Amino acid sequence: MPIRYLDAEAVRQAEAATGDLLTGGTLMRRASAGVAAVILRELRRTGGCYGRRVGIVVGAGDNGGDALHAGAVLARRGVACTAVLLAPEKAHQGGLAAYRNAGGRIDDALPEGLDLVIDGVVGIGGRGPLRQGAAAVFARLTPAESGGPLIVSVDLPSGVDADTGVVHDPAVRASITVTFGVPRNAHLLAAPACGRVEVVDIGISADAVTSNADAAPRLSSLTDAEVARCWPVPSPSDDKYSQGVVGVIAGSARYPGAAILATGAAVTATSGMTRYVGTAADEVVSHYPEVVAARTLDDVGRVQAWVVGPGAGTDDDALTVLRALLGTDLPVLVDADGLTVVAEHPELVVGRTAPTLLTPHAGEFARLAGAEVGADRLQAVADLATRWRVTVLLKGRITLVADPTGAVLGNDAGGSWAATAGAGDVLSGIAGALLAAGLPPQLAGAAAARVHAHAADLASRGAPIGASNLLGAVRPAIRDLRDTLSAG
Numbered sequence: 001m002p003i004r005y006l007d008a009e010a011v012r013q014a015e016a017a018t019g020d021l022l023t024g025g026t027l028m029r030r031a032s033a034g035v036a037a038v039i040l041r042e043l044r045r046t047g048g049c050y051g052r053r054v055g056i057v058v059g060a061g062d063n064g065g066d067a068l069h070a071g072a073v074l075a076r077r078g079v080a081c082t083a084v085l086l087a088p089e090k091a092h093q094g095g096l097a098a099y100r101n102a103g104g105r106i107d108d109a110l111p112e113g114l115d116l117v118i119d120g121v122v123g124i125g126g127r128g129p130l131r132q133g134a135a136a137v138f139a140r141l142t143p144a145e146s147g148g149p150l151i152v153s154v155d156l157p158s159g160v161d162a163d164t165g166v167v168h169d170p171a172v173r174a175s176i177t178v179t180f181g182v183p184r185n186a187h188l189l190a191a192p193a194c195g196r197v198e199v200v201d202i203g204i205s206a207d208a209v210t211s212n213a214d215a216a217p218r219l220s221s222l223t224d225a226e227v228a229r230c231w232p233v234p235s236p237s238d239d240k241y242s243q244g245v246v247g248v249i250a251g252s253a254r255y256p257g258a259a260i261l262a263t264g265a266a267v268t269a270t271s272g273m274t275r276y277v278g279t280a281a282d283e284v285v286s287h288y289p290e291v292v293a294a295r296t297l298d299d300v301g302r303v304q305a306w307v308v309g310p311g312a313g314t315d316d317d318a319l320t321v322l323r324a325l326l327g328t329d330l331p332v333l334v335d336a337d338g339l340t341v342v343a344e345h346p347e348l349v350v351g352r353t354a355p356t357l358l359t360p361h362a363g364e365f366a367r368l369a370g371a372e373v374g375a376d377r378l379q380a381v382a383d384l385a386t387r388w389r390v391t392v393l394l395k396g397r398i399t400l401v402a403d404p405t406g407a408v409l410g411n412d413a414g415g416s417w418a419a420t421a422g423a424g425d426v427l428s429g430i431a432g433a434l435l436a437a438g439l440p441p442q443l444a445g446a447a448a449a450r451v452h453a454h455a456a457d458l459a460s461r462g463a464p465i466g467a468s469n470l471l472g473a474v475r476p477a478i479r480d481l482r483d484t485l486s487a488g
């Protein structure tokens, strides 16, 4: 099963469905015990618990209650805790009593030399940026990467919107985020602000969420094993045609790079056959002799899916080619220049019944949708996919792939070295090869994004890369993912 993420409203439904567990305070006890357990593990890993110094920043709601209860557990273990109450009169009463009874200190400011700070300012009830009091406390801390305390956020880094993942300014930047039962949208959409996300079981389930399922975009992500399992593998009876032939229309004699990258990625991503059509045929074949190349659509053999657009131009010829391909009942992936043409002629794709995957970056998305992506990327991509009834993959650090029903698969690249010219051409080649192998467009896009991101990571190892380095690491990236199957 893909990992499901919930918005705040759905989290509250899932909590309410537990009845007495919520009203009797059991959920909060479990949640705070989970926060304390993660922190104790972290302190032990870095030298032990006794006498270590922990600061707690406490807001006005239940998020602050979680933090105070967790502080009580830590104080009982001999951790020296100091809490700052941002709104003393509204601080969670039960949490405060437990914390005081355990010997926890309260002060107006955090002391120097802390090992760790708990961010209990706001959770799913938070709106907008950190308010002044909280902002001032966090502004005084040395960042963890410069030797300052580790920051552990309760449920969410405060100042990050639970539903949209918008990172307001200012917001907390967490080293670790401990959440409860089911991850929230922000844990994927704002992954870089959350640090490592630990999900603590408190006895709630996403299955309890029923209403608003159609109103809000539904966000999930694939596990590595799911990506590995869907990757096409030739069977004993397969031949070069039976696995699905992908056709690539990209680049030009003058600009052959996009053609070489997209075609090379298609060659690398799956077994079988890759065809190329266009004026960069000679350059493509000199890089990849296994590609069967033609100069025009009339001369090309059959394919099971098309990739069209990277560096392919936006003139009348490009329009003619797109019209011809999108008029077939074959799966088609449209990228880059192809998207610019489609933005002028949406009728080419809107409501197309054959599998259709559009892969815009933010600028291309704005051209297609007629408006900027804006802060709520999840809603924006789901809106375009449902409006046009096609699958839309919005690129970036967090890739979002929306299907025509508004369900979205997200992928956090885990790093940003892939933000380099030509990386998108590689992505379209991988995803197109998966379409030709018969994967539905949303799965093809999300699985391609996962392998693409891992390839960037493997190629980079902390240093800049070009798109051809990324392409060179696609094969080891697939191998790593497939290895998780035999390891598990």
Ligand SMILES: NC(=O)C1=CN([C@@H]2O[C@H](COP(=O)(O)OP(=O)(O)OC[C@H]3O[C@@H](n4cnc5c(N)ncnc54)[C@H](O)[C@@H]3O)[C@@H](O)[C@H]2O)[C@@H](O)CC1
Pocket: 015, 022, 025, 027, 028, 029, 031, 032, 059, 060, 061, 062, 063, 064, 066, 121, 122, 123, 124, 125, 126, 127, 128, 129, 130, 131, 134, 154, 155, 156, 159, 180
């Ligand atoms: N209800 C329950 O039994 C459970 C709740 N849990 C915790 O409760 C949290 C939700 O608690 P609440 O609904 O009380 O909401 P929060 O504690 O997340 O935030 C609401 C409070 O923060 C204030 N606030 C909102 N935006 C702010 C901002 N930008 N700056 C400063 N203050 C701001 C509000 O005025 C309100 O007082 C979850 O995130 C989780 O940590 C967990 O203990 C699990 C169980």
Ligand SMILES: Nc1ncnc2c1ncn2[C@@H]1O[C@H](COP(=O)(O)OP(=O)(O)O)[C@@H](O)[C@H]1O
Pocket: 336, 361, 394, 395, 396, 397, 398, 399, 413, 415, 416, 417, 418, 419, 420, 421, 422, 423, 424, 425, 426, 427, 452
């Ligand atoms: N900040 C980022 N972090 C991680 N990956 C990114 C980031 N920005 C872009 N990418 C990825 O790099 C690729 C860039 O594609 P694109 O913008 O089409 O570039 P090009 O047209 O030069 O190939 C996409 O796969 C995208 O998801």
Ligand SMILES: [K+]
Pocket: 063, 119, 120, 121, 122, 123, 153, 154, 155, 156, 157, 158
């Ligand atoms: K928080």
